[in-house]
Amino acid sequence: MDATTVVLFGATGDLAKRKIYPALYNLYLDHKMPESFSVIGLGRRDWSDAFFQQQVKDSLTTFSRRAIDPAGLNAFISAFRYSVLDVDRPEDYKTLLQLVEQREKELNIPSNRMFYLSVGPEYFDTIASNIKSSGLGSTQGWKRLIIEKPFGRDLKSAQELNEKLSKSFEEDEIFRIDHYLGKPMVQNLEVLEYSNPVIHALWSNRYIANVQITAAETVGVEERAGYYDKTGAIRDMFQNHMLQLLMMTAMQLPKQSTPEEVRRKKKNVMESLRPLIKEDIASNIIRAQYTAGELAGKPVQGYKDEPGIKATSQNDTFIAAKLWIDDYFWKGIPFYIRTGKRMKEKSTRIVIEFKEPLEQYNEPHHESAQPNLLIIDINPNEGIALQLNSKDSLNQGQFIPVRANAFTNAKEMPEAYENLIFDAMRGDATFFAHWDEVELSWKWVQPILEAFEEGIIPLQSYAAGSNGPQAAHDLLGNHKWWLDTEPTPAATPTQAEDRELSRV
Numbered sequence: 001m002d003a004t005t006v007v008l009f010g011a012t013g014d015l016a017k018r019k020i021y022p023a024l025y026n027l028y029l030d031h032k033m034p035e036s037f038s039v040i041g042l043g044r045r046d047w048s049d050a051f052f053q054q055q056v057k058d059s060l061t062t063f064s065r066r067a068i069d070p071a072g073l074n075a076f077i078s079a080f081r082y083s084v085l086d087v088d089r090p091e092d093y094k095t096l097l098q099l100v101e102q103r104e105k106e107l108n109i110p111s112n113r114m115f116y117l118s119v120g121p122e123y124f125d126t127i128a129s130n131i132k133s134s135g136l137g138s139t140q141g142w143k144r145l146i147i148e149k150p151f152g153r154d155l156k157s158a159q160e161l162n163e164k165l166s167k168s169f170e171e172d173e174i175f176r177i178d179h180y181l182g183k184p185m186v187q188n189l190e191v192l193e194y195s196n197p198v199i200h201a202l203w204s205n206r207y208i209a210n211v212q213i214t215a216a217e218t219v220g221v222e223e224r225a226g227y228y229d230k231t232g233a234i235r236d237m238f239q240n241h242m243l244q245l246l247m248m249t250a251m252q253l254p255k256q257s258t259p260e261e262v263r264r265k266k267k268n269v270m271e272s273l274r275p276l277i278k279e280d281i282a283s284n285i286i287r288a289q290y291t292a293g294e295l296a297g298k299p300v301q302g303y304k305d306e307p308g309i310k311a312t313s314q315n316d317t318f319i320a321a322k323l324w325i326d327d328y329f330w331k332g333i334p335f336y337i338r339t340g341k342r343m344k345e346k347s348t349r350i351v352i353e354f355k356e357p358l359e360q361y362n363e364p365h366h367e368s369a370q371p372n373l374l375i376i377d378i379n380p381n382e383g384i385a386l387q388l389n390s391k392d393s394l395n396q397g398q399f400i401p402v403r404a405n406a407f408t409n410a411k412e413m414p415e416a417y418e419n420l421i422f423d424a425m426r427g428d429a430t431f432f433a434h435w436d437e438v439e440l441s442w443k444w445v446q447p448i449l450e451a452f453e454e455g456i457i458p459l460q461s462y463a464a465g466s467n468g469p470q471a472a473h474d475l476l477g478n479h480k481w482w483l484d485t486e487p488t489p490a491a492t493p494t495q496a497e498d499r500e501l502s503r504v
């Protein structure tokens with residue numbers, strides 16, 4: 001891998017501490033960092049190098065998934081330097097350039113520069129143009145820009161932001177992070193389909209009845225009232241993470257797994273996604289807000305009582321949607337998507353429900369038969385399960401669902417940020433959101449945002465600790481959200497893989 005300088009804007013912030021430093025450290029332990037690298041942290045706080053290095057060490061002690069190796073830690077930390085920078089002060093970029101060049105010389109790093117913008121999106125444009133005007137972006141090697149979400153708050157603002165960024169960086173230099181694309185099971189979806197003829201053969205509207213994608217969280221708004229109350233589940237999760245999961249699930253297998261091909265296939269999905277017209281929005285989109293309830297046996301307050309949230313807030317903390325992909329493979333198959341805070345369990349999961357097994361053979365419907373399910377657990381458990389029907393030897397003539405489970409120990413898997421930072425350093429953009437996908441996602445979501453503003457969609461409520469509002473269950477008609485009440489078995493902590501055929 002090329003020797004690299006990581007220039008981290010927002011080095012004093014929460015994301016850097018919780019995700020970025022632990023990811024860099026784990027990559028270092030796995031020998032996935034370049035032989036020679038430099039990290040320059042930036043923020044307005046007047047920190048010294050030594051203080052910054054101590055902050056990084058503290059963050060690793062708290063957040064790294066690995067035990068700290070004191071000897072290796074010092075070598076790792078010695079690559080870190082700090083420079084004070086206010087995004088609006090051009091002179092700070094000049095000082096930064098001098099420091100970057102000095103470290104490149106000391107460490108013999110050709111000018112390959114990765115600018116990581118772990119700051120609020122309101123600063124993206126200013127930083128990108130200052131990188132250009134200060135000369136920081138005039139590298140002899142490569143330059144890359146990593147940006148965090150949110151990318152705009154509607155179609156127009158996203159287009160404006162992209163227009164501005166493209167004055168300083170080419171599209172192939174911009175790495176838009178969607179951390180769901182870094183999750184190991186999401187990165188595994190393509191492989192599951194192409195390396196398993198059983199799954200591949202069934203992956204179409206001929207055999208699939210519906211697809212359900214859930215990202216349920218038990219946490220509430222936490223300390224993010226200011227951000228979340230203006231954002232809601234639709235912008236915070238649905239427009240980005242949930243639509244990315246949809247693209248990854250529904251895309252047709254690329255002939256070659258190159259970034260260009262994968263992104264082209266994802267774009268095809270978005271282009272085939274049936275647009276919502278205003279009249280149909282209320283019957284296909286459910287929005288809701290949590291009220292007081294109980295989680296893990298403890299009472300929790302409602303959204304409106306959370307610190308920093310107004311009692312009149314009409315913000316959504318839950319979204320469910322019914323979508324149709326009008327292409328050859330998925331025509332006629334509903335995709336159900338939902339995401340919410342303060343739900344019963346933390347679970348990101350894709351469930352593929354297959355068509356009734358007996359119907360096609362004209363046998364009398366057997367009421368104890370359940371649909372076959374393919375269950376892909378993404379987070380916090382990681383694994384797949386296949387639910388099949390089997391003869392129930394204890395009850396004559398009855399069927400019983402059994403599950404073949406394969407779970408991995410999530411603690412041993414690289415964290416999303418590790419995968420993504422590693423890819424960005426190698427210049428592999430496969431699991432980053434291309435502008436075309438982002439724009440198409442906003443285009444699809446835009447009528448929903450307008451319908452919200454116009455009050456066309458009622459705001460439902462659901463008790464904290466539940467599986468969401470009744471309306472989200474009604475959305476599925478004769479079907480149901482699978483596994484709502486029966487979490488799939490967790491991985492055995494001592495075993496890397498646990499394969500079993502179990503009774504459900």
Ligand SMILES: NC(=O)C1=CN([C@@H]2O[C@H](COP(=O)(O)OP(=O)(O)OC[C@H]3O[C@@H](n4cnc5c(N)ncnc54)[C@H](OP(=O)(O)O)[C@@H]3O)[C@@H](O)[C@H]2O)C=CC1
Pocket residue numbers: 009010011012013014015016018042043044045085086087088117118119120121148149150
């Ligand atoms: N935290 C998280 O879990 C997640 C965050 N994100 C995104 O990551 C980005 C960063 O979030 P987070 O770390 O939580 O935010 P924080 O508020 O914790 O940190 C913001 C950072 O920006 C710096 N900053 C703010 N204003 C300026 C300025 N004028 N000039 C220079 N630096 C400035 C701050 O440094 P200083 O105060 O020293 O100036 C600080 O380091 C945001 O875009 C957020 O949406 C995305 C997913 C998850």
Ligand SMILES: O=C1O[C@H](COP(=O)(O)O)[C@@H](O)[C@H](O)[C@H]1O
Pocket residue numbers: 215217236237348379
């Ligand atoms: O981006 C975000 O994601 C988290 C959920 O991420 P996960 O990896 O824990 O599933 C969510 O809590 C947060 O509101 C949102 O901004």
